[in-house]
Amino acid sequence: MAARRPRPTPQPALQAFGRQMRRYREQANLLQQAVASRTNTTTSFVSQVETGKKRCQRSFAATVDQLTGAGGALLDLYDDLNRDGSPVPLWFDWPEVEQEAVTLTTYQHSMIPGLLQTPEYAGASLRSEEKSAARMARQQILTRDSPAPTSLVALVDEQVLHRPVGSPEVMRAQLEHLIAMGERPNVTVQVVRSSGEHNGNGGAFVVATMEDRSEVAYMEMTIRAITTDSTDDLAALALTLIDLRSRALPADMSRDFVRRVIEDRWT
Structure with missing residues (x-):
């Protein structure tokens, strides 16, 4: 029995598939x-697959494979890179995605x-100067001049406003900063009222919408x-967002709500 080849790490796997796809496409002139048209995608998506920046579905x-006349070789490579039943390409450089996202x-x-934390709040929660500094650096996407600043929609559970992180002074400054950031034209902050069971109880997440309207999701787990950009995952998160938004206060009412929490809880 032949020795099993070690499974490649995500980035080389994406790049290996992309290189072969490009080679077969160019050989077919x-x-x-043309590939985008036949696969019902975009030229940008095809380019990102070929450069190893984005994963594709097996149907793609x-x-x-059929379009380029690869004779099954390209599909075999895809299956080889995904052979353990957990697709290798479920990997993205999230900081890069975050930087390039439109929303x-x-x-x-x-x-x-x-993206809305103060240095003091971040420091108290991360307990690492290096991690705190990195988090602060990421926030420039909301205030940069070029490219245009990223639009952020932040749905924040009511409990977050009451949970102590650091001192009362840190919390008061953080919530005042939250109000100030929510007044920026590219930032929307909405408070989700605590009301028992809802789809958001599954955990925190971020959905990034890219310039070509594709989406990538980041989901936080304990470990x-x-x-992921799985259509099933994104569809589930879309339903969760519909549920959460139905429970969220409008932006102006959310700012008033945060002000009341500052007065009642942190002053």
Whole structure:
């Protein structure tokens, strides 16, 4: 029995598939636009698959294999890279995704969203100067001039406003910062009232919408976070967002609600 080859790490696996896909496409004298048309995707998506920046579904690989005349070789490679039943390409460089996103929509049930944290709040929660500094650096996407600042929609559970992180002074400053950021034209902060069971109880997440309207989700787990662009995962998160938004206060009422929490809880 032949020795089993070690499974490649995600980035090389994506790049290996992309290189072969491009080789077969060019041998068939096909443009990326033609592949996009036949697979009902976009030229940008095809380009990202070929450069190893984005994963594709098996149906996409099968169509491209047939279209380029690869004779099953491209589909075999896809299956080989996914042979353990857990697709290798479920990997994204989330900081890069975050930087390139046009819109970020997040739900947080236990902490203030990282992009809206003050240095003191981040320091108290992370307990690491290095991690805190990295989190602060990420926030520039909301205030940069070029490219245009990212739009952020932050759905924050009511309990987050009452949960102490650091001192009362840290919490008061954090909630005042939350109000100030929510007044920016590209930032929307909405408070989700605590009302028992709802779909958001499954955990915090962020959905990034890219320039080509594709989406990538980041979901926080106890041990590690995972990223995915699975259509099933994104569909489930879309339903969760519909539920959460139906329970959330409008932006102006949310700011008033946060002000009352500051007065009643942290002053």
